[in-house]
Amino acid sequence: MADLISFSRGAPSLDIVDIDGLKAAASAAFDTDPARVTGYGTAVGYPPLREWIAAKHDVNVDRVIVTNGSLQADAFLFDALVTPDTNVVVERPTYDRTLLGLRNRRGNLVPIPVEDDGLSIKDLEQVIDGGTVPALAHIIPNFQNPAGVTLSASKRTRLLELSREHGFTIFEDDPYLDIRFRGEGLPTMLSQDENVVYASSFSKTVCPGVRVGYLIAPTDLIKRITTMATNTYIAPNMLAQATVYQFARSGALAASIAKVQTALNERADTLATSLHRHLPNSTFTVPDGGYFLWVDLGEDVDVARLAPAAEKRGVQVVKGSDFVLEGGQHSLRLAFSAVAADRIDEGVQRLAAAIDDSKRIDTISLPVSDQMRRIVIGSAAEGEATLA
Template sequence: MGVISFARGIPSPDLLPVREFGECARAVVERDGGTVLNYGPPGGYPPLRAWVAERHGVAPERVVLTNGSLQGFNLVAQLVFASGGRAIVEAPTYDRTLTALASIGAEVTGVAVTDSGVDVGALAGAIETGGPPKLVYTIPTFQNPSGHTLSLEGRRALVELVREQDLLVYEDDPYTLVRFAGEALPTLHELSGGDNVIYSSSFSKTVAPGIRVGYLVLPQALVPPVEALASSSYLSPTIFVQGALYEFLERGYLDRHVERVRAELLARRDAMLRALERELPAARWNEPEGGYFLWLELPGGVGAETLLARAGEAGVTFVKGSDFYAGSGGEEAARLAFSFASREEIDEGVARLAVLVRDAVAVPA
């Protein structure tokens, strides 16, 4: 076995619907090439827009399809922070969101994530101290990087806080459908009735990241400026791929594919939990009920940076916890992805990691 990656938050090649998507791409070009091989509206391929709108119970005009959901966040952030301002994010949070916020000069405040999701009391405290932010960015379900999920109680409290303080929330929700255990929870968007919540999701985790199709469900007032920015940045998103994706949905391939992905992710998560139990009993970790990641707290004051420096040579990689914080934090933690490595690789990779941890405990850096 070569280098085993717990760093890559992507599906392994065997979890991609290669044959089905290929069929759909050919079918849509043959049938509808004159449309899907042209530019389309900045909000995306109308039938797909309508499909997403129906799923979320909104008018199609409120859906903007983007080239992946990260692009949607960038569009919104460019508008919201055009004249600077503060964002409240979770600590830890998705590192690319932090990069995007830094590049547009937004001020960032982190609020701790607990085992049951973002600490809503601490969020209220941050607002009291620093004033209302322009945007609260949250990943309530199977959070990247921690795998934590905001409880129903926490969701209600957050929605209440948002309503009381008239805040704008960005709910980044690409993992909801890859739940493999426990009960589904309502989104913030659903609980709030859509007011004050920008909802974002993606087909990266349910179909394939390479198709680059994500979407925003926006409050009506934000639709024209977001579409104008989309149009001036890239004219229209990838209409051809959106057409092929729509064909994929219409043929009923989504549910079947997601079932397969869920079963495999569950098997891989379980393999990782068993391996951690066996190899690293002194560490702490969570048991996510979906998504791609778990959060490992290293034992004995072992620094993740030191470990990572030695990890490549030992044939295993991960992302160090501190990469997911705007300030300090996560120095003795790691994000482990179980989406990419096979079960056998997970067994071997955790064993390699455990050797490194034991060496680091014995010989501190």
């Protein structure tokens, strides 16, 4: 559909991607370092970008590996730490690709509910006290995908205490750190404990097409993952990484982040206003950054029926059930990042109409015999039918 409005993809719209800046950065990469840009390079990534990342997070460069997107960093980490039946704490809800990666490695997933201020520490403590101690806890601390919430400072502190007490690794998966558009930022857990494993990406601050992410971990673990990377692809994409480096060092990255923050702030507020107007019975937390808003529509809405109805109305959404092991059938993740502010209200109006559509029983499409059976059964429920 040419007029499609998509709340489905966590990506910036083209109007807030700095195309000219990326062109200049790619040209600068070729001009300043043609040998490394055009060669295989090293499995740990483009050296200047690796050093830039280490400086950003105030860690030793030996603790950094730059990958083809953060999902590949996740994959290497899961291969290193997750074996069949490894206990892994995941947020409920959480990113669907995380669930897929962990299930593919046959980890024993332990879902812990997410509250308005992040992971429920009380529930995690109860799970641990009950004898299920995780080896790994996957946490998206800032503007969580899909819930949009941020882990509070007090919860970060307690989570770090629990990891030290029980010897599990915190995996701080943090691609949205710099996409805060209101409020004060919080220190990363990595900055508070060198045993935290940290991942991030330039997909949200530059553009998804560059496919550049990174992992920060203790040196021994990075050495193991570097061997995996070498055996997988020899080296990641040097041109993309060199382009990101030039984009960052020129100041274009900071300008890009500022532009994205402004645009997404407007879009998040517009989406919240539209939801209040057209879906007044829905509940949600307005995020302070990131790309996503999680909305609960009520028990009378089945998103398995809603999603195709919405598609017919020209609006794409992602079912909440995609982000949990069980449940989520009354919730949606709405990505506001790719929808211009002046299109959001129309998209929510279409969604509201689709909800009405999804609640109707379409007897017209049934065979006549099935229509009659439905009528008879419905009458029987009221004590009026004489036929079976």
